[in-house]
Amino acid sequence: MAALSFERVSYAYPGAARPALDGVDLEIEPGQLVLLVGGSGSGKSTLLRAALGLVPHFHGGELRGRVRVSGLDTREHRPGALARHVGLVFQDPESQLVMGRPDREAAFGLENLGYPAAEIAVRAREALAAVGAAGLAGRPAAALSGGEAQRVAIASVLAMGQPILLLDEPTSQLDPVAAEELLGLIVRINRDRGVTVVLAEHRTGRLFAEADRVIAMEDGRLTVDASPPVAARALATTAAWVLPPVTQAFARAGRTELPLTVRAARALVTAPPPAPPAPLPRADATAGVVKAHKRLGDVDALAGAATAFERGRVTALIGENGAGKTTLARAVCGLLALDRGRIEPVPARAGYVGQDPAHYLLHDTAREEVAYALRNLGVAAPERDRRVAEMLARLGLDGFGDRHPRDLSSGERQRLAIAAVTVMEPELLVLDEPTRGVDGLRKLALVEMARSLAADGTAVVVVTHDMDFAAEAADAVTSMAAGRVLSDRAPRTLLASGIFFVSQLGLALGRASQADAVALLTEPLEAAHV
Amino acid sequence: MKPLPAALVTGPPLLAAIAAWSPLWLAAATAGAALLLAAAPPPRRLYAVTAIGSGLIVFAINPFVSVQGLTVLWQGPHIPILDTQITVEELAYGAGAGMRVAASALAVAAFVRLADSDLLLRAFSRVAPRSAMIAALATRMLPALERDAAGIVTAARTRAARISAPRTAAGLLGPLLASSLERSLSVAEAMEARGYGGADRTRAPERATTRREWALAVLGACALTLVAGGLMVGATDFRYYDTLGDPWQAAAIAGATALLALVATAAAVVRWPR
Numbered sequence: 027m028a029a030l031s032f033e034r035v036s037y038a039y040p041g042a043a044r045p046a047l048d049g050v051d052l053e054i055e056p057g058q059l060v061l062l063v064g065g066s067g068s069g070k071s072t073l074l075r076a077a078l079g080l081v082p083h084f085h086g087g088e089l090r091g092r093v094r095v096s097g098l099d100t101r102e103h104r105p106g107a108l109a110r111h112v113g114l115v116f117q118d119p120e121s122q123l124v125m126g127r128p129d130r131e132a133a134f135g136l137e138n139l140g141y142p143a144a145e146i147a148v149r150a151r152e153a154l155a156a157v158g159a160a161g162l163a164g165r166p167a168a169a170l171s172g173g174e175a176q177r178v179a180i181a182s183v184l185a186m187g188q189p190i191l192l193l194d195e196p197t198s199q200l201d202p203v204a205a206e207e208l209l210g211l212i213v214r215i216n217r218d219r220g221v222t223v224v225l226a227e228h229r230t231g232r233l234f235a236e237a238d239r240v241i242a243m244e245d246g247r248l249t250v251d252a253s254p255p256v257a258a259r260a261l262a263t264t265a266a267w268v269l270p271p272v273t274q275a276f277a278r279a280g281r282t283e284l285p286l287t288v289r290a291a292r293a294l295v296t297a298p299p300p301a302p303p304a305p306l307p308r309a310d311a312t313a314g315v316v317k318a319h320k321r322l323g324d325v326d327a328l329a330g331a332a333t334a335f336e337r338g339r340v341t342a343l344i345g346e347n348g349a350g351k352t353t354l355a356r357a358v359c360g361l362l363a364l365d366r367g368r369i370e371p372v373p374a375r376a377g378y379v380g381q382d383p384a385h386y387l388l389h390d391t392a393r394e395e396v397a398y399a400l401r402n403l404g405v406a407a408p409e410r411d412r413r414v415a416e417m418l419a420r421l422g423l424d425g426f427g428d429r430h431p432r433d434l435s436s437g438e439r440q441r442l443a444i445a446a447v448t449v450m451e452p453e454l455l456v457l458d459e460p461t462r463g464v465d466g467l468r469k470l471a472l473v474e475m476a477r478s479l480a481a482d483g484t485a486v487v488v489v490t491h492d493m494d495f496a497a498e499a500a501d502a503v504t505s506m507a508a509g510r511v512l513s514d515r516a517p518r519t520l521l522a523s524g525i526f527f528v529s530q531l532g533l534a535l536g537r538a539s540q541a542d543a544v545a546l547l548t549e550p551l552e553a554a555h556v
Numbered sequence: 557m558k559p560l561p562a563a564l565v566t567g568p569p570l571l572a573a574i575a576a577w578s579p580l581w582l583a584a585a586t587a588g589a590a591l592l593l594a595a596a597p598p599p600r601r602l603y604a605v606t607a608i609g610s611g612l613i614v615f616a617i618n619p620f621v622s623v624q625g626l627t628v629l630w631q632g633p634h635i636p637i638l639d640t641q642i643t644v645e646e647l648a649y650g651a652g653a654g655m656r657v658a659a660s661a662l663a664v665a666a667f668v669r670l671a672d673s674d675l676l677l678r679a680f681s682r683v684a685p686r687s688a689m690i691a692a693l694a695t696r697m698l699p700a701l702e703r704d705a706a707g708i709v710t711a712a713r714t715r716a717a718r719i720s721a722p723r724t725a726a727g728l729l730g731p732l733l734a735s736s737l738e739r740s741l742s743v744a745e746a747m748e749a750r751g752y753g754g755a756d757r758t759r760a761p762e763r764a765t766t767r768r769e770w771a772l773a774v775l776g777a778c779a780l781t782l783v784a785g786g787l788m789v790g791a792t793d794f795r796y797y798d799t800l801g802d803p804w805q806a807a808a809i810a811g812a813t814a815l816l817a818l819v820a821t822a823a824a825v826v827r828w829p830r
Contacts, residue, residue, distance in 0.1 A: 124743055146758065402717050
C-alpha cells in the first residue's frame with residue numbers, strides 16, 4: 027500500500043480563479059524521500075496540505091479526485107485523525123507555535139495523540155535535542171528568534187513520530203550550520219527509521235542528490251517526477267533555477283555531466299585554487315555603527331559591534347541565528363536606539379524590509395501598497411504612478427497591481443514588501459532575510475535588483491542565511507557572532523573559503539558565485555579539468 | 557501561574573465589577589484589578605489602555621444618552637436624539653458604569669496575563685476542545701497584537717509614515733486586526749494538523765502547585781467570600797436615580813477597603829521576588 031496517493035486530484039481555494047492543484051496523479055511508497063520543487067505559488071504547499079486533509083477540511087474549496095494517506099481517504103477522515111499517520115511542518119514557524127514554551131510545544135501533539143504522560147516528556151525532550159533546541163525548552167515562545175522557532179516547530183512534529191513526514195521549507199530561517207544539521211537529521215530519520223519524507227524546498231543544494239525522487243510542480247501540475255539525475259537533466263533546460271547551485275553552474279557552462287553534489291563536482295573538476303583575494307578598497311560609507319551596544323531582554327544583542335555600509339555596494343551580513351544581525355540592521359536604519367555607541371554616518375534616508383512581509387500590507391491593492399511611501403514623501407501623482415509601475419515590474423509583480431496584498435503567496439508578499447520600501451529610493455536599503463519563501467527564479471531577480479540599486483549608488487545590505495544568494499548578490503561580506511563583527515567588509519570570495527558559512531560552489535569549486543564558477547568551467551584550462 | 561489561583565485572585569474584582577452598585581466597591585474593584593494587572597508579566601500597556609479607554613468612553617457617553625436625575629448641572633442646546641440636560645446623577649451613574657467596564661476589562665486582562673495559557677488549554681481541551689481552542693487563541697491574541705503592532709509601526713516608519721498623526725495610527729488598526737486574524741487561522745490550522753480535538757487526549761506531567769500559588773488561592777478565596785457576603789447582605793447596593801444615595805455607608809467603606817487590601821496583598825504576592 028502506498029504511503030500517500032493522489033488520484034486525479036484537482037483543488038481550488040474558495041473564490042480562487044484557477045486551481046491550486048490541477049489533475050495531480052502521484053503515488054509515494056513507504057520509506058521514500060521525495061523532494062518537491064517549483065516556483066512560488068506552483069502548488070507545493072497545497073499538495074502538502076491536501077496530504078493531511080487540511081485541504082479541503084480546514085480551508086474549504088472544492089476537491090476533486092481522491093487523496094489517500096496510509097490507505098485512509100482524506101475526504102472521510104479529518105486532519106485530527108490523519109495526524110496519527112502524517113505530520114506536517116508549515117512554512118512559517120512563528121504562526122504554527124501553539125503553546126507558550128518549547129517543551130510544551132513539543133508535548134502538544136503527543137498529548138493530542140494520547141501518549142502516556144510518562145512518555146510525553148521523554149519524547150518531547152528527545153525531539154528538542156535532536157534539532158539542537160534542548161536549551162530552549164523553558165524559554166517563552168514569544169522570545170524565540172525565527173530560526174529558534176523553526177527548530178521548535180520541527181521538533182514538535184518529529185516528537186509525534188508519524189510514519190509520514192511532510193516539511194514545507196523547513197530550513198528557510200536556519201543558518202547554514204543548523205540547516206545542514208537538520209537536513210542530515212531528516213535524511214537519517216528517513217534512512218534509519220523508514221519514515222516517508224516529502225520535503226518542499228527552494229534551497230535544493232543539500233537534498234537533491236539524497237532524494238529517491240524529485241517532483242517538480244508548475245501551476246498546480248506535476249511537470250517532472252523522476253530520480254534525481256533524470257530530473258536534473260529534465261529541469262536543466264526548463265527550470266535550472268530549482269537545481270543545486272553546483273548543477274546549475276555545470277548546466278550553464280554547457281557541460282554534459284550534471285553533478286548533483288559537491289563531491290561529484292570535485293570528481294569531475296579539479297579546480298585550481300583561486301587567486302588570494304585582494305582586500306576591497308574602502309568606499310564612501312553611507313551608514314555605519316561605532317562600538318554599538320544593545321541589550322534585548324537578557325541578551326546582549328550587540329556587544330561592541332562596529333562596521334560601515336558603503337555607497338554602491340551590496341554587503342551581505344551573515345552569521346549564526348542570534349548573532350545580532352537584525353538588531354544591527356534595525357539600529358543603523360534608525361528603528362532601534364542603541365544603549366551605547368553611535369550610528370555614524372547617519373543615512374539621509376534608510377529603508378528596512380523586515381522578516382515578516384505581512385507587516386507591510388496596509389492597503390487594499392498591491393499598487394496602493396507600493397505608492398504609500400511615495401505619498402508620505404509627497405511625491406506628485408504622475409511621478410508616483412510611474413515609479414510604482416516601474417517597481418512592480420522590477421519585482422515581477424506587474425500583473426498583481428490590483429490584487430489584494432493578503433491574497434498573494436508568501437513569496438509574492440515578500441517581493442511586494444521589498445517593492446514598497448525600495449520605491450522610496452533610499453540611500454541605505456536593508457533587506458532582512460529577503461529570500462525567505464522566494465523561489466530560485468525570483469532570487470535571481472532579487473540579485474539583479476540589489477546589484478542594479480547598488481549600481482545607482484545605494485548602499486544595499488542583505489541580512490541572510492542563504493550563502494548561495496549572498497555569493498551571487500554581494501560585493502562585500504560582513505560576518506557577525508555574539509553581537510560583534512568578526513570580519514568587516516571582506517571580499518565575497520570569503521564565501522568560497524569558509525568552513526560552514528560558504529556557498530555550495532565555494533565548497534565544490536572554490537568559487538563563490540555562478541559567474542566565477544561558469545568562467546572556471548568554460549575556460550580552456552586543460553591541466554585543471556579532468 | 558496555574559489557572560485556578562489566577563482565577564481566584566482576579567475573580568473577586570470581576571464579580572464586584574459585575575454585581576456591585578456602590579461606587580466605593582466599584583472603585584476598589586477597579587483599583588484592585590489595576591494593581592493585579594500592574595503586577596502581572598508584560599505586555600500590559602495595550603490591555604490597560606483598552607480597559608481604561610473603554611471606561612472613559614462609557615463615562616463620557618452616559619450623560620448624553622440617559623434622561624434621568626433631578627439635580628441639573630448644565631442645560632445645553634437642543635440636539636435631536638441626544639439628551640443635553642446633564643445631571644449630577646447621570647455623571648455619577650456614568651462614572652460607576654465606566655468603573656464597571658474598566659474593572660471588568662482590567663480583571664480579565666490580569667487573568668490573561670497571570671494565568672498560564674498552556675495549562676488553561678490543557679485543562680479545558682478534554683471537556684470542551686473548541687472552546688479551549690478559542691480561549692487559547694484569545695489569550696495569545698493581545699500579546700500577538702502587541703508584537704504585530706510594533707512590527708507594523710516599524711514597517712510604516714521605514715516607509716516615511718508619521719505614526720503620531722491620529723489618521724495614520726488609525727489606518728494601521730485594520731491591517732493589525734487582519735494580521736491577528738490571519739495568525740489565529742494559522743495557529744488553528746497548526747493545532748488541527750497536530751491532532752487537536754481528537755479523543756483520548758492525555759496530559760504531560762506538570763509541576764506541583766507552588767507556595768506562592770497556594771497563598772494567592774487563599775487570598776483570592778477570602779476576597780471572593782467577602783464580595784459574595786457583601787452582595788448577600790446588601791453592602792454593595794447604591795441608588796443613583798432619581799437622586800444620589802449616600803455612598804459613605806460604614807458597610808460599604810469596610811467592604812471596599814477590605815477588598816482592596818486583599819487584592820493589593822495578592823498583587824504584592826504576585827510581584828514578590830522568587
